[in-house]
Structure formats: C-alpha cells, structure tokens
Amino acid sequence: MTDLKQSIFLRTKEDIESIEKELEKELDPYLDIVHDIAGHILFAGGKRIRPLLMVLCARLCGYNGTFAKTLSVIFEYLHTSTLLHDDLIDGAVLRRGKPAAHSLWDNSIVVLTGDFLFAKAGSIAAESGNIKIMKTLSDVYQKMAQGEIHQLLNKGSIDISEEEYFDVIRSKTGVLIEGACRVGALLANASEQEEKAVALYGSWFGLVFQMIDDMLDYTADTDSLGKNVGTDLREGKLTLPVIYALKKANKDDRSFMEEIISNKIFSLEQFEQFKQLLIKYKGLEYVEGLAKKYIAEAVSALSIFDDSKTKDTLLMITNYFLERKE
Amino acid sequence: MTDLKQSIFLRTKEDIESIEKELEKELDPYLDIVHDIAGHILFAGGKRIRPLLMVLCARLCGYNGTFAKTLSVIFEYLHTSTLLHDDLIDGAVLRRGKPAAHSLWDNSIVVLTGDFLFAKAGSIAAESGNIKIMKTLSDVYQKMAQGEIHQLLNKGSIDISEEEYFDVIRSKTGVLIEGACRVGALLANASEQEEKAVALYGSWFGLVFQMIDDMLDYTADTDSLGKNVGTDLREGKLTLPVIYALKKANKDDRSFMEEIISNKIFSLEQFEQFKQLLIKYKGLEYVEGLAKKYIAEAVSALSIFDDSKTKDTLLMITNYFLERKE
Numbered sequence: 001m002t003d004l005k006q007s008i009f010l011r012t013k014e015d016i017e018s019i020e021k022e023l024e025k026e027l028d029p030y031l032d033i034v035h036d037i038a039g040h041i042l043f044a045g046g047k048r049i050r051p052l053l054m055v056l057c058a059r060l061c062g063y064n065g066t067f068a069k070t071l072s073v074i075f076e077y078l079h080t081s082t083l084l085h086d087d088l089i090d091g092a093v094l095r096r097g098k099p100a101a102h103s104l105w106d107n108s109i110v111v112l113t114g115d116f117l118f119a120k121a122g123s124i125a126a127e128s129g130n131i132k133i134m135k136t137l138s139d140v141y142q143k144m145a146q147g148e149i150h151q152l153l154n155k156g157s158i159d160i161s162e163e164e165y166f167d168v169i170r171s172k173t174g175v176l177i178e179g180a181c182r183v184g185a186l187l188a189n190a191s192e193q194e195e196k197a198v199a200l201y202g203s204w205f206g207l208v209f210q211m212i213d214d215m216l217d218y219t220a221d222t223d224s225l226g227k228n229v230g231t232d233l234r235e236g237k238l239t240l241p242v243i244y245a246l247k248k249a250n251k252d253d254r255s256f257m258e259e260i261i262s263n264k265i266f267s268l269e270q271f272e273q274f275k276q277l278l279i280k281y282k283g284l285e286y287v288e289g290l291a292k293k294y295i296a297e298a299v300s301a302l303s304i305f306d307d308s309k310t311k312d313t314l315l316m317i318t319n320y321f322l323e324r325k326e
Numbered sequence: 327m328t329d330l331k332q333s334i335f336l337r338t339k340e341d342i343e344s345i346e347k348e349l350e351k352e353l354d355p356y357l358d359i360v361h362d363i364a365g366h367i368l369f370a371g372g373k374r375i376r377p378l379l380m381v382l383c384a385r386l387c388g389y390n391g392t393f394a395k396t397l398s399v400i401f402e403y404l405h406t407s408t409l410l411h412d413d414l415i416d417g418a419v420l421r422r423g424k425p426a427a428h429s430l431w432d433n434s435i436v437v438l439t440g441d442f443l444f445a446k447a448g449s450i451a452a453e454s455g456n457i458k459i460m461k462t463l464s465d466v467y468q469k470m471a472q473g474e475i476h477q478l479l480n481k482g483s484i485d486i487s488e489e490e491y492f493d494v495i496r497s498k499t500g501v502l503i504e505g506a507c508r509v510g511a512l513l514a515n516a517s518e519q520e521e522k523a524v525a526l527y528g529s530w531f532g533l534v535f536q537m538i539d540d541m542l543d544y545t546a547d548t549d550s551l552g553k554n555v556g557t558d559l560r561e562g563k564l565t566l567p568v569i570y571a572l573k574k575a576n577k578d579d580r581s582f583m584e585e586i587i588s589n590k591i592f593s594l595e596q597f598e599q600f601k602q603l604l605i606k607y608k609g610l611e612y613v614e615g616l617a618k619k620y621i622a623e624a625v626s627a628l629s630i631f632d633d634s635k636t637k638d639t640l641l642m643i644t645n646y647f648l649e650r651k652e
Contacts, residue, residue: 109478111437126457126465144445145441149435
C-alpha cells in the first residue's frame, strides 16, 4: 500500500466501517435472493467512494449527525443498481473479480434486483424529509439513465468525439458523484455558495475518476483491476486514450486500430500492439495531463472552505485517484 | 360500446385528453430512440386508468388546480416502465396488440428506457415539492419491485396458495393504483381520513382490476385483449381461477392441469379443455364472486364523501372494470 493510500485508509476507516454496517442494515429485502444478488456486487469490496464523499462533504459543511451514514448508502445502491443493469447490457464476465451477476442468475431477476435497489435508494432518501435532496436525486437518476442510453448507442462507432466522450462519462459517473457531494451539503443545510462548491468539486472529481478508470482498462492487470483488461475494447466502447490516438494516428496505424475496434476479437499480442499505439500517439499521456488539470479544478472548488482535517482528507482522496494504478 | 362504457367515456373525455397531452409533453427525452421505445407502449391505446384515478381522487378531495394532470402521468410512466422490464422477463410477444418492445429493440436499450421512465416519474414528482407524495411513491416503487421478484420466483410452481397470489397482485398492481389515489388526496391537502378512504378505495379496486385481467387471459379473445390469450399459462404463471380449480379438481383432472402447467406448451384444443376445467370447478365463478365482494369494499370506502359527479364517475369506473369482457 502506498503511503497516501495508507493515510487515507486510517483517516476514513471509521466512516467506512459505519457505511458498511448501514449498507447491510438497510438492504434487508424480504426475499433472500435479492439479498444474494445485490450482495454479490455490494459486498465484493467496492471502494465506497460515493458514500464516503457524501459523508465527508456533509461534515465539511458543518454536519454532525449520524443520519449522513444512513443516507450515504443510497449512492452505493444506485451505483450497484446501474452495475446490475449494465453488466447485463455489456455482457461483462467479471465484476470486482467475481463473475458478473447475470452469469450466475437469470437476466430477469438481475434486472429486477437493480430495480429494487433503485427503489430502496428512493425510500431512504424520502426519510430525509428534505425535498431538495429528493430533487437532486431525481435529477441524477434522469441524467444517468439518458447517459447510459447514449453510451449504448455510441457503442461500436469509431467516430466518437472527445465532447461526446465527456458527455457520456459526465452523465454516467460525474452526476452521481456530484450528486453525492451536493446531497452532503444539503443535509448540512449549507449555504448556496457551499453547496455549489462541493457540487463543483464532485463534478470535476467524477470526470477524473472515470477517465482514470477507463485508462486502467488498458494499463492495469486483470488481478488488481478485478475485471478483465481490454473489456471496453472487446465491447467496442471507445474511451479517451483511444479517441485521442485515433485522431493522431497515421493511416496504417489507424486502419489497424479500426480493425481491432470493429472486430471486437483480438489476441493478447494484438491487444499489446494496440496499447503500444496508445503510447506512441500519446493517448495515455493526454488523459493523464487532462486529469491533472481537472483535479486542480476540483481542489480549487474547495478553496472557499477553511483548512480542516475533513478538507485535507477530501484533497488526499482526490490526489490518490489521480495516481491510482489499480 | 356498452351504455356504462359510453357514459364513462363522455364524463372522462376531457380529463383523458389533457392526460394524453401531458404524457406526450413530459416525455421529451433528448434521445429519439427513447421516445420511440417508450412511445411504442405509451401511445398504443392504454386505458390511462391510473392517471385518471389520481386526477379524480384529487378532485374528490377538493383539488381545483391544473398540476394534477401533469403529476398524474407519473403513474402511467411507472406502469410503462414495469411493462418494459416485464416484457423482457416474460418473453411476451404481444402487448396492447403490438409486438412487445424487446422483440423490436435490443433488450439492453429496453431496460434502459424503463429506467429512464422510472427516473422521469421521480423528477415530475419532485416538482410537486411535496415530501409526502415523494414518500408515497418511494414506498410504491419498493413494494412493486419486491412483488415482481416474488412473482418471478413463483413462476412454474404449482403450489401457489391464494394468499401468495394476492400478495403478488397487491404489490404488482394494487400498490400502484392505491398510490395513485393517495397521491391525488395528498395533492389536494386532504384530511387524513379522506386520504385513507381513497387509498382504501384504490387498494380494493387494484385487486379487482388485476383479478379480472388475469381472468380475461382465459376468457377473452386475442383481438379484443390486445395480447395473446393463454399467455399466463404459457409462462407457467398461476392465477386465481387456476389456483382455485386445482384445489377442487379430482385426481385425473388435476394431473391433466399440472401437465399443461409444467409443459407450458399446448394445443388450442388442450387450452379449451383446460378452460372447461376452470368452469367445471367453478374457478371463474369464484373469481367473479370475490371481485364483487371487493368492489363492494371499494364503494364502501368512498362513503365518507358527499355525493358528487366525481364520486359517481369513480363508482361507475369501478363497476365497469368488474363487468369488462375485453
């Protein structure tokens, strides 16, 4: 474990433990199979980054109560719900190092379990009695659903622009993380300025989070990633390093890349060759440079807050996700 | 058209027209395909019974505004969302006389369009700014999701009790109709007594609505039903007339019925023979008798309200659904 990872671990240990307890407690469906399917992903070692950000943003805005941890689970439930529906769509085989739910259970029950988690999230949110929180969530849901469809429609196309890529990851990942941060502020009855600041932090961080995740699909190894590398490529899903490299590549290299993308089948050797082209045309470098700029924006968004341990932790997490290699 | 149907048509024409307009207006997704898929079911001649009940219950409780019609569409969106996810699950071929969405589009985009409608409903509900409405909806979502899973797990089993059947139809259909009626009252700022009364009306009516629908799967003809008769049987889904007849049947008849149920494949002749057994063992008669009793409960729930045209319309609708043959 790196020093940074170790420090974050120690600082957030207590929060994460409470979040884990709430995740288990709030799940409680009266049908065991729902618990099994949802739990299969929920308790397979997720990073809990979404609930954690909500809890930390609430605290940053002065919140001291215990309800934050209960409320925070909705962001993990929502995320898991989309994973269940996505894995079905993607035909993914591994998720968090375990077989994807749809390869163990019927598609139909997996879809319904996703629906259940979605509903459960709404139910917990309603407990807050806060209409602004409910509005934020509704908005998040809708953008996410549209984003997922958008991504599905783009699949297999080799003419995705950078702008389209960012549209997709914003609605797929950005809005949920932004929403988690905003809900933290709303729970704390923060000022409008504070609410905007943490939401902005979340929206920049969310982009980086997904950009790095997409890059790791090329640079990590399967064991540490918990899913197969090259999955995006195998599904014809174009991400930023590829979009950038395609734009810069000479005719021959571009032809090779396009063939791999449309075939969706390739040898390990070909995958390695594809990856070398991402390096040659600085696709990975480009993503890293952009991610650094966006992280700077995220950090700057929090500048209105006084220094504190909580603020420090948020900044450490932000930096860690920029550097993560697994 | 029967006289009763004609009177209801004239009394509700204006409301239904406004509801249709809102359904179209609120849909507005930025991706055309979502509009196509959602619209494929949404605008295939649904009865709009759920939005209509909400609007009428709001009016019964003294509501005069225009927002009721906007808000009411969420009940059609939610219903459509479950149809999209259900059709995938059921493998249904016809829905409202048209091919089911999943036979025209990829499963994945159909699931996501269902998610979009679900999200959209939440978004419109949030516009109400009424936390009680949001809580009611969250509760409805969750019960529905659990009910769907319950029904899926029961499929193919020949040991379903009447109690289990009612559990399933309550959560599958009852809670949404009950929710529509309750939300009408909440929008009208009704007294707690009034809210309870319309919710009780909705919950009894919801049961009858599904019981009759399930019976029509045996007694109607495909043209007027807009879906294939015998669909439930073909999917191994046991409904009340069958559960009752199985309990009463002699050994030979029961064996025949069980064979059809587990085979899920049968000739028209065998289907007719199966139906004759439902008649012989008074399965259909039993459902009709029970439905009449439940309708009486629904009517009695509204007794706290003074007589009015709106109350009249609600009672007429209730009676119509008891008698409907298509």
